[in-house]
Amino acid sequence: MPTISALFVYPVKSCGAIALDCVQLAVHGFPWDRHWMVIDENGRFVSQREFPAMARIIPTLTADALVLNSPDAAEPLEVPLAHEKDPARVAVNVWRDHFEAFDEGVSAARWFSARLGVPVRLVRFADDVTRLASKTWTRDADAPTQFTDGFPLLVTNHASLDDLNARLEAKGAPRVPMNRFRPNVVLSGLDAFEEDFIDTISVDGIVLRMVKPCARCPITTVDQTHGVRDAQWPNEPLDVMMGWRANARVDGGLTFGQNAIALDGAGRELRVGASVDYELSFSDDF
Template sequence: MSTVRALYVYPVKSCGAIALQRAQFDASGLQWDRHWMVADATGRFVSQREYAAMARIVPEFVEEGVRLSMDGMSETLLLPFAPRGGETRVQASVWKDTFEALDEGERAAQWFTQALGVPVRLLRFARDVTRLASKKWTHDEDAPTQFADGYPILVTSESSLAELNARLAAKGAPPVPMSRFRPNIVVDDVNDAFDEDFVDTLAIESASGAQDIVLRFVKPCARCPITTIDQQSGKRDANWPAEPLDTLAAFRADARVDGGLTFGQNAIVVTGAGERVAVGARAEWEYRFE
């Protein structure tokens, strides 16, 4: 038995997180997660990989929608929950996927262009568009997602982070916080570090108690250089610029993802769309036996 220790949504892909005490699931993951995306002139997503300062764009939920702020910006930007109407439909692309999205207009484009110092646009996921996670990994199951890299949910565990930080300490490197891995759900210890590698499903107690929310782990999450960026300052540590990737390389290369350095598991929603989950909820793992 495990416990949900933290819940996070990232309303704008690759920008800051909102930590929640309660969150609602829908078929495409946690509500409002990666619902907006910053894109270049061609509609291709941009991220902290190119512009580390995106980490400094801070979202918060307000009554009308999501308000964005950033140190050094004189104004905030409000993204209403409901589309304003009349948005231009454009082609958006996330890795190999291309689909239609809604352009949020000149005000949003100008705000993000000023924040990042490069010309960009802000796109909203269109509710009448379906983007599915790769069926190679979902075993042919339809799993909708929005602007996430590929899957609706990312789950990490405290025990795995503790093991990684112990290895960092052994080489004299400072520990890294869980924010470096940008999870949606953090669970506490079950048995051993990285036991999530062997999990099939995770059943989480819903706030209503009506039914459990069941997630299926479908693909190990191969990590990229975003893990080397401090999620508060938007900068890489000058003394340890390649951590935690250097340490992960010693024990987390995974042949299933072409040798990628993995931390956490991508998951899809099996049951529980419409249910809410709270920090402190019980969570039960079902291991995969092959």
């Protein structure tokens, strides 16, 4: 039977991860996941696509604050978990979605601007905003999310990574770790790429539906420890995925992992080591 082998949350979009032993599922995914985001002067989100060094900004969560550390920062940035009363608002956009977020102020803006070398600001998801994943993919289900690219959760499979790494090694390229793919839930005990054909997974009363193959972007080419691309293999693992992982369902995008939504179980816990039941989909779309 498959099991959950890892759980991750990413408090600031495109910054580092926090590994979890257990997590209580919220209606929008994992608590604090992509709850903050860095924006440019036009309100557009910035990411490791343009600033690979964002990978080196490492978050921790205390009882009352988000703490961000970076190797080039003399002091960490501390952001209270509780937002101010009547915070300043700013217009932001994540791909095609336009809405308002709470501005985290001058100190946070200066700290992030110093890290990235351009004027940016830190914002948090406003508690009076609802952003829904595309119903084209959710089968018309309401699936709230925050600053994710589009869906509340991302599920990957260790066996798929092993297969990918075997192909990298066969061409002489270095193996890549799972953190290149920035999952929330990692499964073990499946066959390689079996997740492509799964409809739902069930864990202790939680039901997640796989709704869309995840088309991968250049963030997968960024070393998540050092915030740089390999000088010899700057386009891996995307080059090895070319053709073999191109998926017509997402306009030929190179896919790894599945975007997912919660059908049931908000308030229940996911735990590393938990057994997973799953149902395959027999849709012609797969």
